[in-house]
Amino acid sequence: MGEHPLRCDSCAVRHRAVCGALTRPEIERLSAIAHYKTLPPGQIILRDNEEPGYFANIVTGVVKLTKSLGDGRQQIVGLQFASDFLGRPFRAFSPYHAEAVTDVQLCTFEKVQFERLAKEYHDFEHRLFEHTLDELDAAQEWMLLLGRKSAEEKVASFLLMVARRMQSIGCKVLGNAPMRFELPLARAEIADFLGLTIETVSRQFTRLKVDKIIHLEGSRTIAVIDPLRLQAISERADG
Amino acid sequence: MGEHPLRCDSCAVRHRAVCGALTRPEIERLSAIAHYKTLPPGQIILRDNEEPGYFANIVTGVVKLTKSLGDGRQQIVGLQFASDFLGRPFRAFSPYHAEAVTDVQLCTFEKVQFERLAKEYHDFEHRLFEHTLDELDAAQEWMLLLGRKSAEEKVASFLLMVARRMQSIGCKVLGNAPMRFELPLARAEIADFLGLTIETVSRQFTRLKVDKIIHLEGSRTIAVIDPLRLQAISERADG
DNA sequence: CGTTGACTTGAACGATATCAAACAGGGTGG
DNA sequence: CCACCCTGTTTGATATCGTTCAAGTCAACG
Structure with a gap:
């Protein structure tokens, strides 16, 4: 693989998303498995307790992550904006429901191929880790809000x-x-x-x-x- | 380093804690920087917004993680039991206050040495990552409880x-x-x-x-x- | 045996939910 | 262009759950 221009080069969230950590050859391989998707508001991205087909970076738009009780009561457990990463790597089932709130543009990666890449490129997984830490911070901050x-x-x-x-x-x-x-x-x-x-x-x-x-x-x-x-x-x- | 018996070999949480992923030479290096600590209930382990001195595995006991509002209202944002990992690697400041709830036995690791080890051993960091995902799951489950x-x-x-x-x-x-x-x-x-x-x-x-x-x-x-x-x-x- | 701190119980209050109605904007068809 | 609806939002009246404040109980301990 040479110095071909990649779709990723012109990506609006290239430097802020998890891909920001990748070297040239790495980004080329990631680019090869990336597929863009555009979704209208209300479109379901991941279903609670189901196997996700893909992971994704949000390029534009807002996505809500929700959990529900049996009787329909609902709680948003996360709000994801542009450059945020969507999905739980290394987990068989999605622990929440993910749904487009606005028009959303995603850069998706097939699950298995993506996890292989993550395992292979240490810095990439590290970046995913850091993003998860941010999500955890946000969740705990929100627990304080919800409870008190x-x-x-x-x-x-x-x-x-x-x-x-x-x-x-x-x-x-x-x-x-x-x-x-x-x-x-x-x-x-x-x-x-x-x-x-x-x-x-x-x-x-x-x-x-x-x-x-x-x-x-x-x-x-x-x-x-x-x-x-x-x-x-x-x-x-x-x- | 040879096949010396290590303190880790007789550790009660050896296989369930994050160290479970380590190979023999790795566990030897980790063992070298590990220090046991015993704390009474009420003892503060990490202060909100302060630089942590160490990370730790909980060997026995229960630790609460709390966040507070200015006027004293408090919210527990995490409960950690034996084999759980304590502290936020790769973060300068602790986002919460951690305090022993019962008598607690910790296996502590000095921050910088620990992070070096984590960066070096991919599987180790991966294990930390998995643990963080569990924490995130627990936090989001609790958000549903607190809100609804x-x-x-x-x-x-x-x-x-x-x-x-x-x-x-x-x-x-x-x-x-x-x-x-x-x-x-x-x-x-x-x-x-x-x-x-x-x-x-x-x-x-x-x-x-x-x-x-x-x-x-x-x-x-x-x-x-x-x-x-x-x-x-x-x-x-x-x- | 009195003191202390954690827990339980009771009564009154208040914040938020619930139920119900009015309102506003945007699209559709006449 | 207007009447009509449809959906989301605001507003109002009332109910309810959980808080607050205040006493009372209990066990541990000096």
């Missing part, structure tokens, strides 16, 4: 978290305002993420709006007017 | 989880009864694990006791009389 924060604190924390991720991706920050963005999630999904009901989420949004901490245009576009106050609310009981 | 389960379901789930872990460790199952064990946690700690108050936890215990699903001897010793009903309660709203 009030509805008000939860919603404030959620907005800050989304704002931060949106900014770090660089896209979807609308206009010139530093903290104005489109929510990728509907109210029902936000509720499933925060362990609340739709109604409580809605009430907290209007509360923040009335208090002039955020501004709403439609129900999806958020402008954070007072980020400091939002930050304060997300951590303490008082405003 | 009622107090009754939470307590039932907790008892089943502890019973299962106690049994898999093999120790501390008292008498001949299949599901009789000593709770490692006090009520306050159970509350911090389930996102409840002490009082609610206590009330749920007496409820289970009155319904003849569990039997209490003192406040720490639990006998599960009807595991199936406990299982049912942990998943559905009704009993």
Whole structure:
């Protein structure tokens, strides 16, 4: 294999995704087993407790990972954005349900071939490991939120978290305002993420709006007017 | 290095801990940097946001990982038992507070030496990776519990989880009864694990006791009389 | 035998859920 | 272009679960 230009070379998330660790010959082999996929919102990517067909990097869009109880109650256990890795390597079954929230572009890898590559290239597996550590950090942070924060604190924390991720991706920050963005999630999904009901989420949004901490245009576009106050609310009981 | 008998050879968790993946020469090098430590309950092992001095395998005992809000509210984000690995390799700062819950015996490894070894032995790092995946599974399972389960379901789930872990460790199952064990946690700690108050936890215990699903001897010793009903309660709203 | 700390129990309160209705925006067909 | 629906969201009234505050119990220990 020579110095052919690869699809990966022009990939939007090339340097931030797990592939960032790979050398030229390695990326060539990975590129050979990569297949792009485009999915509409609502499309199921992995089913809970089923064998996954492939792993993937998210190139654009947002994916939610959910777990459910028998009676339909649901909890989002992870939100994945561009450059995040999707799927649990070295596990036979997916421990959660993964579903596209927005339009999503994936760079997929067939399971077996991918795991062979991961075993072969130490740095690659190491990068996957680091990504898993990040996921664990996020999960434990969210456990604190779910177990100990009030509805008000939860919603404030959620907005800050989304704002931060949106900014770090660089896209979807609308206009010139530093903290104005489109929510990728509907109210029902936000509720499933925060362990609340739709109604409580809605009430907290209007509360923040009335208090002039955020501004709403439609129900999806958020402008954070007072980020400091939002930050304060997300951590303490008082405003 | 030859075939000297090593301390690791007689280690109670040798095969189940992360060291299980190591070959003879590898285990010899690991053994050389291992130091045993015995801690009483309440002893702090890692401080949130501070640089850890060492990593460790738990040989005996139980360790809780907690996160706190500024005003003192606390959430247990992980419970670690014998053979579990303690600490976040490749991370500068500990994302949580780790504290001995019972008497604990640790097999510690100095951070830098340990990470060098992990980088060198691919299988070893792989084993660490697998352990991290288990931790992530547990965290996400707990997110579902914290966000969506009622107090009754939470307590039932907790008892089943502890019973299962106690049994898999093999120790501390008292008498001949299949599901009789000593709770490692006090009520306050159970509350911090389930996102409840002490009082609610206590009330749920007496409820289970009155319904003849569990039997209490003192406040720490639990006998599960009807595991199936406990299982049912942990998943559905009704009993 | 009094003190201490962990646990249990009780009564009142409050935050969030539940149930129900109104509202808003966007697409469709007339 | 407008009437109509469809779905998602907001708002309101009430109910409920879990918290809070306060006492009371119990076992361990000096």
